[in-house]
Amino acid sequence: MMMLGGRKKKIENPYHQDNTFPNIPRILFISLIFGVPIISFLNRDYIEAALFGIKSEYALSSRSLHGPLSSQSSFSNDVDPNLKTMTFQFPDENEPRTFDAYVQPDVASFYKGNPPSTTIQEPRFKGLAGKFVNFSPDHLQLYWDDGREGMHIADLPPFQAAGTATFPVHRFFFSKRNGDKKEVVHRVHIQPHQNLYIHDAFEEGHAKVEDLTGELLELYNLQKKNLYFAKEYRKFTGRDWLSFYPATKKPIYKMWNADYFGQQHWVTTTETHFVLEPPEDLLTQMTHDEMFRDRIQHPDIRNLTEYRSKEPLLNMTMTVLSVSPRVFEVKSFLSQQEVDHIVHMATGMKLSLSTTSATDGKDATSNSKSRTSHNSWVGRARSPIMDSIYARAADLMRLDEALLRQRHKDEIPEIDHRSSNAEDLQLVHYARSEEYTAHHDFTYPPIHSRGQPARWSTLLLYLNQGMEGGDTCFPKYVNAETTGKLCVTPEIGKAVLFYDQLPDGNMDDFSQHAAEPVRKGEKWLINLWTWNPRFR
Ligand SMILES: O=C(O)CCC(=O)C(=O)O
Ligand SMILES: [Fe+2]
Structure with a gap:
């Protein structure tokens, strides 16, 4: 990682040991216990849409604000056609x-x-x-x-x-x-x-x-x-095997198909956008009970519906940017309100990044009067907005939202551990001229580790736009038209999802990616990493 290029930016990440070291330090996670009946919600309903010849898929929320939808597992029984x-x-x-x-x-x-x-x-x-x-x-x-x-x-x-x-x-x-x-x-x-x-x-x-x-x-x-x-x-x-046979199993989760460039999948979620800023006293740490999926049984849970969009559902369109590696783009995954909230949680700063893109990173941060701390990791339990963003991300990935948090023993009993399969969100900030050279997000677990835990997906969420440079590029994407790389330009609230593993459990060498140097302005983004089969 480092010596062969690497990340040149301010925020040091002790956990993000891309591609070099087998030991991943642990994030402390408060152990939570709750005991309420379990209802399973994941519903997936595929509709072949004839519209413009584009194949669409329609998925419903893993956690409904309105009650259970049906029970379907996050785990894959499908045979990937590849x-x-x-x-x-x-x-x-x-x-x-x-x-x-x-x-x-x-x-x-x-x-x-x-x-x-x-x-x-x-x-x-x-x-x-x-x-x-x-x-x-x-x-x-x-x-x-x-x-x-x-x-x-x-x-x-x-x-x-x-x-x-x-x-x-x-x-x-x-x-x-x-x-x-x-x-x-x-x-x-x-x-x-x-x-x-x-x-x-x-x-x-x-x-x-x-x-x-x-x-x-x-x-x-x-x-x-x-x-x-x-x-x-x-x-x-034709590829080298970067996992471990026979201990590595194919990913246990469903993976989205990426059959052709421009293919679209539609995902509908009840985790709608926050559009108004809730008062600070409602934005405190979530308790275990509050994060429990069955919100309908707990009307006291902070859904904060009155601060969300009036629409009952949020429709997300995933567009296939690359087939190999599988890369998808989702515009407006986050609202401006949510972006501001994440930055506030992660840095202590109260600032709207959309207004800072023309300035240099240093100015934006030093001008901020309300900065109280500088954390670069934000956990799901930090606020109801963070909790909702994780649940929305779970829907996008077709995962049961409970996978992305600490679970009660009766929740998803098919997996033998209760800790979250996702890391805390990691904030990344690039000032002018900073970059993160081409790397992979996966690491290699020790051979005697039975589960062969590894990062499975990376969800990048852009928190600002308008900088010069700063694209996320995939220089090894497979195509029949160019020897160049596939680049994604940051846009506020946009998400990019890609898989670090192939559907057979091998690490995907082609998932290599880089953050291009920021030539003017600054860049902010967060990463959400989900592990297969476990994190910790
Ligand atoms: O900044 C980006 O566009 C990508 C960041 C990244 O790859 C990482 O933090 O691992
Ligand atoms: Fe990365």
């Missing part, structure tokens, strides 16, 4: 195994009408997710070879892996401590379209399987199977 059965056999087994692997469809199908061509344009951007596997019983360190001492990237315990965004010109080395010295045991030269780099001490004659015992032997066997699988997966799909 999953194809791959058959393979481990050398030490008698029976073949199968795996439903994501196979990218023909690029011509990414276009509704006539495709501009029938072949993929090779992106100009050559960066990729590098994953480095220590297939040895030694505790190693990974360094980026900068031509000098080397720059430390990651700790690599025996049979574990780590990663970073990198480029084909880069070189790395694996090293081990030898007294006070670093002893290089393996060198890597990054190649185009190759994500996986393995230091195989057994093949290189530095280690013998016969010498392994106990836990090391167990880890050896796990990683050996995984690496064998990775070879088969690459043959079948």
Whole structure:
């Protein structure tokens, strides 16, 4: 992450360890307990709309202000049409195994009408997710070879892996401590379209399987199977396998299809926009009972209906910006009122960002008299508006809103933990000339972690507009018309949803993205990350 570019901005994020380090520190979450009857709400109703030949899908709110709608699960029983059965056999087994692997469809199908061509344009951007596997019983360190001492990237315990965004010109080395010295045991030269780099001490004659015992032997066997699988997966799909077989399962949640550019999905939610500012005393921390989904049984819950839009429902249109990676845009996901509220919660500042875009970031912040604190993380429970934004985001992603918060033991009993599957919202601020170079939002969990928890989706919410530069770009998006990148320009309240994983559980290298430098003005946005299967 850092040394190969990285984020150049003021707000340091201790949790956002994009693509390098396997350990994700934890955010403290107050444990909440509530005991009320559970009614399940998720309703999904698909309507094929003939309108303009655009396929539309219609989903209803996961948490109704008006009462339960029906019961449907957030979890996917659907078979993603891009999953194809791959058959393979481990050398030490008698029976073949199968795996439903994501196979990218023909690029011509990414276009509704006539495709501009029938072949993929090779992106100009050559960066990729590098994953480095220590297939040895030694505790190693990974360094980026900068031509000098080397720059430390990651700790690599025996049979574990780590990663970073990198480029084909880069070189790395694996090293081990030898007294006070670093002893290089393996060198890597990054190649185009190759994500996986393995230091195989057994093949290189530095280690013998016969010498392994106990836990090391167990880890050896796990990683050996995984690496064998990775070879088969690459043959079948053309991509490197960045997850862990067999522990990584395909995402448990429903994923939106992205079949062609411009495809639209419609989502209707009862979590309508806030359009008036509620009094401060109504905007305090939510209690557990108040966040409970069954609001109809709790008329005292702060829905704050009188401060919301008069419309009973909010219609959100998701437009497919990219098929691979799957990227969607939703205009007006947030209202101006909500944007102001988020900034207030996250920074303590009372300011309307829409009026600050022409100035430099420093001026906007130092002019603010009402600034009381500077938090860059905002949790769902901070106010009824934050709670509602999470519930709306859940609807957009077709998740039960209870997944995005602490749950009672009877809520979603199919999953074995009660903590939220989403992180707190992370505020990101860029002053002039700041940027966040191309990176991935996923990390690599340790191989012995049974659930293989990982970030599944990223929801970006733009809090201002009108700056020069500052686009979010996807430089590896697959298409048949340009070698350039796909860029999204910030607009107040707009959301961009993309998936960090493929429908088969592999990390999606093509989800690599960058925040372009802000050339004039400043940029504000927040991230909402949802994990599969769990966060913490
Ligand atoms: O600022 C942006 O447009 C993207 C931010 C981002 O990728 C991140 O914070 O991980
Ligand atoms: Fe990111």
